[in-house]
Amino acid sequence: MNELLQLSATELVGLMASGRLSSRELTQAHLDRIADVNPLINAIATVDAEGALERADAADRRRSEGADLPALHGLPMTHKDTHKVAGMRSTSGSPALAHHVPANDDLIVARLRAAGVVATGKSNVPEFGAGSHTFNEVFGTTTNPYAPTRSAGGSSGGLAAALAARVQPLGEGSDMGGSLRIPASFCNVFGLRPSLGVIPMPSPNNAWAWLGRTGPMARRVEDLELFMSAVSGPAPELQLRAPLDAGDFGGPAPADLRGVRIGLTRDFGQGVPVTAPMLAALERAAAVLASLGATVEEATIDFAGADDVFGNTRAIDFAAELGPLVESRPELVKPEIIWNVEKGFALDARQLIATTAAASRLQARVREYFGRFDLLLSPGAQLEPFDAAIRYPRDVAGVPSRTYLDWMRSACLLSATGLPTLAAPAGFTENNLPAGIQLTAFHHRDAQLLRWARVYEAATRYADVEPDLLGHATPDPAAGAPAGTNGAGRPASDARAATAP
Template structure:
């Protein structure tokens, strides 16, 4: 057997399987051993099916033995986020109402990773209907932080980020509306990308034209993340809003260069965010790291004043249109914070939604102008370190009350409504050893550039 471990890079694991230095079955056994060691405590992977996984690994090995052409992720163990439908696999959305749901069709993202050759092993845990950045539900319970199991793993892709950080899977998929790829990446010490709108198309969907949420990749390093993005990204005839660049543009290794970049570092966005003092201090260090690598750094920031109302209005509208009938039919069967968020959309008017879209357009234009003078914006990913797992959300930051379960996630969702790509990269640890990520934001469509910059920062920190 190869000297690979579950902590080896995904690129190294995929290359070793393709070269037949290790079999898919052997690689699966390594990961199942790690799952057995860590998952009982962390609760990251749910609906685990070892028998089906072994059958999938055996089929992967047989395909190689026949000399078949295989995909970029051939033989890699993979667990799909439990809000992404996988045909034939239990998919609960974290809701007791769907506890026994088994879809008969893959979501497009799942279709693509399957075509790339992954070996499905199960699903990753989520909050109920992916609402909130703390992963708990009444079907499977709470996912805990792999660094400190007394803390939250974040969400809504918390199971994915936790499983990845703990070595239970080499890559993970997720989705992001208000920070669901970025926040758990920060909390678990991995890399999470919210791509440009349209970069990772979504199908099936009941609204092609609303792109507040997007799928995207998680990985333990930027190079592995680019590999997964190369599979997820690219146009599809079923999705008219998909960007036209083929996913293969992300396949080559990323090697970042920071010299000459014009960077704005804004630990609290000029007072637009309440940020834990220790987190702000850690994020502020990015200025020195980037300047030391040859970048020109200033403290400027865009005015995102309308972003809070824009995000909250569009989220409430989408939740009401998507979940309103379900709430009406089951008024006592959804968690309270989710039910409240759905009801917030009940009385929105056409004028409210039109205002939100006008503001979103203005925010996108303002970011375009900001990036005329800057290549990159740096800010916190999460405004707090990982919080205790027995809390639903942080109720205060620096003594300032957080009124609801969204307010502490503003660092992510203010960026959501600009449409720009944003990536969380591990940057430091608190005095208690808890991970802190920095959020790097680039102009719309510049996802490959953003990955190059993130790789450069990763190298500067090595």
């Protein structure tokens, strides 16, 4: 493998700014790595090699002409396939959009383009980003670089797998119920779900939408900070302005974590089932944080009602965004999405009022908790990366899943609070599978959260452990497709009746 691909985005941008590395050289190495590893993990859904090299050449010309260079000058990057890239196939993993080529960039892509990123293609996602296992009919199933028969998580699973496989050092994902955090935990990388409004995420149907977030994923915390410094800031189409901007990210990290107060929860006080390997990783991380001077004790936010806040808000958002498609062409949409949309349409006024009241009570308890603690430490996922041939885990630690979201509660409960949360590596299980943790801070303390995370990262360096990807045999795409689907990862003709969400 080209040694350039082991470097951080921060290091690579520095090399290109100094003229010691060209964007074309780095972009070609990136494209070569996709060709080498993508047959094994199916992380990259679309590649625009010719366009990427043209954009890299333009970046190199800009530097040679002495122009001011943006923060991510010349950095090759695939974009999440739920994010529109002008002139590039953008499918959201759905047959309904299989040939969709948008005319305009989504806001996050436009900001990355302005920051100097060289767009090279799209990373794979579950259909419309629904669920934390990446499979769809258009491109098939993405698998885990550390174990190519296992899930890479989702919905930013293609990005997480690409990062772990050293395709690229940095990229953008999104997170409603763990879509940055679960794949980061499954793939031994970092993923940040930012505070509301730090990176605006405009919705054409709801300017006040708050549950979904856009954020970065990387192998190094400094790269998360670089990303945030490049793309954070208000958007004119949204009323909300966060009390945090691009200039707040970065700066020196503390020497240790003395004085930082951390509450540790294993089950969120809600009986969330978590398997023994994930609990062992949590304890391992707690010991590291304590050794760095932090005070760690058992404590949690009171998450009473958070399941309803998350579930009902998600259902409303799904109905608003995907309701027209479900009503007009249900045969094009997987059953889990139909269930989520129908749940949104079924909510009545009393339930909506109760959801708002529950969210308000939850925020009061969030404020109370953070009056005593600086961080909440919790499991990064409830179980190890699972068999990629299933749609979602039917049980966790012996507790049956009632819906396709139940195994994601460790992420969904935190989403309901709206708090900034970082997924961080926490070593490996006895089966040599990645395990992660979540570190949650108070609203708009994202920059401080990342500075503390740099201290933890320096003490562990788990993400430096590279998967032995090319030592694995190429998997059979049909064998890796979830049960109840065809070989491309799409529900078979009778899957609607056989599969409950």
